[in-house]
Amino acid sequence: MNKLLEVRNMSVSIHTDGGVIQAVRGVSFDLREGETLAIVGESGSGKSITNKAIMGLLPVGGRIDSGEVILNGRDIAHCTEKQMREIRGAEISMIFQDPLTSLNPTMTVGKQISEMLLLHKPQMTKEQRYNRALELLDMVGIPNPKERCAQYPHQFSGGMRQRVMISIALACEPRILIADEPTTALDVTIQAQILDLMKALQKKTNTSIILVTHNLGVVSSVADRVLVMYGGRFAETGELDEVFYDMKHPYTQGLLNSIPNLQLQDQALYSIPGTPPDLINPPHGCPFAARCEHCMRVCQKFQPPEFTFSETHKASCWLYDERAKGGAQNG
Amino acid sequence: MAEEILKVENLARHFTLGKKQVLKAVDGVSFSIKRGETLGLVGESGCGKSTLGRTVIGLYPPTAGKITFDGIDVGGKKTSAQRDELSRRMQMIFQDPYTSLNPRMKVLDIIAEGIDNHHLAANRAERTRMVVELLRSVGLDEEHANRYPHEFSGGQRQRVGIARALSVNPDxxxxxxxxxxxxxxxxxxxxxxxxSLQKKRNLTYLFIAHDLSMVKYISDRIGVMYLGNLVELADSDELFAHPLHPYTQALLSAIPLPDPRAERGRSRIVLEGSVSSPINLPDCCRFCSRCQSKGKECEKGIPPLVEVRPGHFVACCHVV
Known part of the structure; x- marks a missing residue:
């Protein structure tokens, strides 16, 4: 399959008054045509910053220190703002967690959709833009698009607003859609509607989706591949089934075990002890070492390399080193 | 059979929004909780589950209905001794650990506030000793007592919130x-x-949440709410195995399971539309605008909660 987007060894730091946060440290992944890649991790794992870096939307003080983001054979990590503006919306679009704060409250929904078209397709006439907006609203399942087009975001419910966001993001038919926790702010029954919509639209338009989430249920219902991040680094990546049924990294194991299984009730729930690392002074070795039950001496001192289990399945953990085989059993 | 510690009968809590608009957040809810039990309460945002919790503890006066806690009428007139007893024996843990702790108070004082109000410590040394003990019981250390809330992570703050609730030995x-x-x-x-605290201290919980898998794990019984009404109430295993109300069925089928193989084989009931506004509700089954098995009988008023199997209550015209 064709690689649409390649992130190579990207590191991102954010300069704040409290110190330099090393939010992402050497993350690599690629995105293929028509697939959904889920990036999973806790708050502070660097999953959102990774995507903001791709989009060139880092917060003040944030910058890409090293690495490349290759889109169609071109490195966009060091593009100017003007060049980025041409890419954003046309080639990569993003939808955010909170649809209320990411829509403009003073503009009608129709106008917000047209704005995107105005920027990227200046050859379209006003009428063509209006018709395209109606078509988009209809595509994302909003009833009476004509009436809704003239309404403001506050007149929409949470699920409907997220639909509007999706329609704006897809207005110029981008090849990549980055969805940053698109359903976290929504109720379960609305979440199911939005996930169904995203799946249906992907089938129709063959858009590749990067889905950022911490909800493993959402991951298992929509993703094709999974990338697990922890403490700014990549922990494990693989096909959906590989990560869910043959997880290698102790963090992935812990994460999956700490969700209550609908069957068991009496046993204590598995929980990962401790808290995520401080990224201003990140640990030298594996970021998960302090919370890992298989932690060895080497884990605290050296960052584990990538170990490959299949063509698609990789994990970064010292347990899979030849030399650790005996030690791991002894604890 | 354990005794009932809390009994809620026909509880309603309405908010007037000026003019003639009434928001019926909770509208005719009845249930009871036995000592040592955990009752889970689930529903989507705006279904009134938080309002119910706040009314039960007395943060809002009930519009109608009765809440009895161990013989004391929570919503009615109380003697000052009863008020003291209620505020000691009923406690609350809030959702947002960032806004529910006073940022200008040390953790020691946050936790000790209840101890001071109820004069549970004889002197300063005992007060500190009690707080340290509480901190340890929630998995924090003695040294955390002199810190401020902003120095803690979300999980730790929630532990502080739990320690504060436990400080007065509630039931x-x-x-x-x-x-x-x-x-x-x-x-x-x-x-x-x-x-583990529940086991050690024989606590009774009313656990409000929207994450159904967590609720199932912690609760003995689960109540499902929709627009101010309790639509189904059953043992948690029973509810998950045989959901009877169409809304419960849709809610259960909408949770994505963290199991890709099961997800692929699953057919999902996707509800149309979203929850209707709780302002000036019509006098019919609250779920009927989104219900798939809606009939004429659904418009004849709010169906009562009926026991269809031992311990399994449903409010739906179609389930008898």
Missing amino acids: FIIADEPISALDVSIQAQVVNLLK
Whole structure:
């Protein structure tokens, strides 16, 4: 399959008054045509910053220190703002967690959709833009698009607003859609509607989706591949089934075990002890070492390399080193 | 059979929004909780589950109906001794650990506030000793006592919130979405803590949440709410195995399972539309605008909660 987007060894730091946060440290992944890649991790794992870096939307003080983001054979990590503006919306679009704060409250929904078209397709006439907006609203399942087009975001419910966001993001038919926790702010029954919509639209338009989430249920219902991040680094990546049924990294194991299984009730729930690392002074070795039950001496001192289990399945953990085989059993 | 510690009968809590608009947040809810039991309360945002919790503990006066806690009428007239007893024996844990702790108070004083109000410590040394003991029981250290809330992570703050609730030795704790603001790996820690504290101190919980898998794990019985009404109430295993109300069925089928193989084989009931506004509701089954098996009888008023199997209550015209 064709690689649409390649992130190579990207590191991102954010300069704040409290110190330099090393939010992402050497993350690599690629995105293929028509697939959904889920990036999973806790708050502070660097999953959102990774995507903001791709989009060139880092917060003040944030910058890409090293690495490349290759889109169609071109490195966009060091593009100017003007060049980025041409890419954003046309080639990569993003939808955010909170649809209320990411829509403009003073503009009608129709106008917000047209704005995107105005920027990227200046050859379209006003009428063509209006018709395209109606078509988009209809595509994302909003009833009476004509009436809704003239309404403001506050007149929409949470699920409907997220639909509007999706329609704006897809207005110029981008090849990549980055969805940053698109359903976290929504109720379960609305979440199911939005996930169904995203799946249906992907089938129709063959858009590749990067889905950022911490909800493993959402991951298992929509993703094709999974990338697990922890403490700014990549922990494990693989096909959906590989990560869910043959997880290698102790963090992935812990994460999956700490969700209550609908069957068991009496046993204590598995929980990962401790808290995520401080990224201003990140640990030298594996970021998960302090919370890992298989932690060895080497884990605290050296960052584990990538170990490959299949063509698609990789994990970064010292347990899979030849030399650790005996030690791991002894604890 | 254990005794009932809390009994809620026909409870309603309405908010007037000026003019003639009435928001019926809770409208005719009845249930009871036995000592040592955990009742889970689930529903989507705006279904009134938080309002119910706040009314039960007395933060809002009820519009109608009766709440009895161990013989004391929570919503009625109380003697000052009864008021003291209620505020000591019923405690609450809030959703957002960032806004429910006073940023200008040290953790020691936050936790000791209840101890001071109820004069549970004889002197300063005892007060400190009690707080340290509480901190340890929720998995924090003595040294945390002199810090301010901003120095803690979300999970730790929630532990402080739990310690504060426990400081007055309550029997009954209302936990209003205590884990929603936390990360998955931290959620499990807090839920395990709540469960072990329940065993040690024989606590009774009203656990309000929207994450059904967590609720199933912690609760003995679960109540499902929709637009101010309790639509189904049953043992948690029974509810998950045989959901009877169409809304419960849709809700259960909408949770994505963290199991790709099961997800592929699943057919999902996707509800149309969204929850209707709770302002000036019509006098019919609250779910009927989204219900798939809606009929004429559904418009004849709000169906009562009926026991269809031992311990399994449903409010739906179609399930008899």
